[in-house]
Amino acid sequence: MTDADPFALAARMALAWEAAAARFGAYHLILPGSRAFVCKTDDCEAACCRVFSVAMHDRDVARFARVSGLQPVQFLELENGEPIRLPLAQPYLLARDEGRCRFLRPRHRCGAYEARPTACRLYPHFVVYWNLETARPVYADPPPLTAAAAGGPIVPLLLGHDQCPGFTGPPLAPAEWLALLEETDHLQRNLA
Ligand code: SF4
Ligand code: SF4
Numbered sequence: 283m284t285d286a287d288p289f290a291l292a293a294r295m296a297l298a299w300e301a302a303a304a305r306f307g308a309y310h311l312i313l314p315g316s317r318a319f320v321c322k323t324d325d326c327e328a329a330c331c332r333v334f335s336v337a338m339h340d341r342d343v344a345r346f347a348r349v350s351g352l353q354p355v356q357f358l359e360l361e362n363g364e365p366i367r368l369p370l371a372q373p374y375l376l377a378r379d380e381g382r383c384r385f386l387r388p389r390h391r392c393g394a395y396e397a398r399p400t401a402c403r404l405y406p407h408f409v410v411y412w413n414l415e416t417a418r419p420v421y422a423d424p425p426p427l428t429a430a431a432a433g434g435p436i437v438p439l440l441l442g443h444d445q446c447p448g449f450t451g452p453p454l455a456p457a458e459w460l461a462l463l464e465e466t467d468h469l470q471r472n473l474a
Pocket of ligand 2 (some may be wrong): 328336367383384385387392393394399
């Protein structure tokens with residue numbers, strides 16, 4: 283748990299966002315006081331479960347298999363009967379049928395909620411690290427959140443995806459905002 287001052291951190295984020303926003307056009311910066319996310323599947327017809335292919339890393343696959351009781355060939359995209367493995371950090375793809383996730387159920391319910399991949403747990407939040415000195419994002423080996431949140435030229439940015447209509451909840455209190463930042467960063471580092 284970071285003990286960063288949320289207001290000082292938010293001020294650094296706002297400063298970094300002035301330069302970073304142009305690179306992240308599909309996202310908005312989430313600060314204390316921003317509307318909390320509340321999933322509103324009826325408003326969007328569960329768009330995120332239809333529009334995007336969900337990438338999975340090895341631990342996602344292992345957890346999905348363990349929690350769901352399914353074999354990987356039953357929940358991953360296949361080629362010639364074997365799971366497709368792409369040359370990426372998250373090499374597997376959750377299976378899709380008829381233009382949507384195979385596990386999307388009637389009334390927009392997730393049929394694999396407890397087993398769902400990290401990408402599903404993260405969405406619509408995202409953390410990117412921004413270097414104020416180089417005016418560039420830091421994708422490889424960003425510092426630990428606690429270090430970046432405490433100060434220095436690298437600033438964590440908590441972002442929300444603009445296409446999600448769920449940012450309609452009550453304003454985030456500073457402590458809630460810090461907790462959301464930590465949870466999102468934790469998931470994104472595949473530590474879950
Ligand atoms: S996360 Fe956003 S886009 Fe996805 S179902 Fe919920 S409200 Fe809709
Ligand atoms: S696993 Fe669940 S949350 Fe993830 S895309 Fe499929 S239906 Fe949506």
